[in-house]
Amino acid sequence: MLEDELKPWLPNGTIVKLASAGKWDASDEPLRATFSIQVPSYASLAGKRLLVPAYLFQARQMTTFKESQRRFPVYFPFAFSEIDKVAINVPEGYSAESIPQAQDARLPYAHYQVQSQLNGSQLVTQRALLFNGIFFPVERYSELRGFFGKVQNGDEQQIVMQGATVHAQN
Numbered sequence: 001m002l003e004d005e006l007k008p009w010l011p012n013g014t015i016v017k018l019a020s021a022g023k024w025d026a027s028d029e030p031l032r033a034t035f036s037i038q039v040p041s042y043a044s045l046a047g048k049r050l051l052v053p054a055y056l057f058q059a060r061q062m063t064t065f066k067e068s069q070r071r072f073p074v075y076f077p078f079a080f081s082e083i084d085k086v087a088i089n090v091p092e093g094y095s096a097e098s099i100p101q102a103q104d105a106r107l108p109y110a111h112y113q114v115q116s117q118l119n120g121s122q123l124v125t126q127r128a129l130l131f132n133g134i135f136f137p138v139e140r141y142s143e144l145r146g147f148f149g150k151v152q153n154g155d156e157q158q159i160v161m162q163g164a165t166v167h168a169q170n
Contacts, residue, residue, distance in 0.1 A: 006035060013039070014039045014040075018033060020033070037056070049097065049163065050094055065149065073136060076131070079134065085125070090118075090123065095162055102116070112151045116157075
C-alpha cells in the first residue's frame, strides 16, 4: 500500500520497494518509511557530462499556479508539510562537477528550504516544504504564485556530473 502511495510522486516507470516502515501503532508520531527506488532513464547524457535532477519527487502543486491572474480565492483543504531526504550515489567513473545551490523561501505561513551536500560519492539532498495556510483571498494570489514559483525552481535544479569515459548500458 505504501509503495502504491509513493509511485505517483515519482517519474513513470520507477520501481519502488518498501525497505522498512515503523511506528504503525504510534498515532502521535509520524509514520517513517524507507524505500529502495530504481528510476530508469533518470539522468540525461550530454557528452561526457551526466545531468541528474537533484530532487527525485515531482511537485504536485505546480500546475495550480501557472496562470498569472486569478478571479477566485485559493483554498487548500488542509495545512501540509513535505520533508524529504534523498541520497543519490555518483556513478563510478563520474565526479560531481556542480551541485544545486541552497534555496530558502519564506512567507509568514510557508517555508521552503533545500540543501544539497556531497558526502564522498553520495549527494544528499534535504528538502522541506511547510505550508500552514488554508484560505487566501484573490489579493494574495501573486504572493502564493511567487512562493510556489520558487519551490518549482528549487525542485528543478540539476546535478552535473563529469565523466572520464562514457559507457553505454543496456
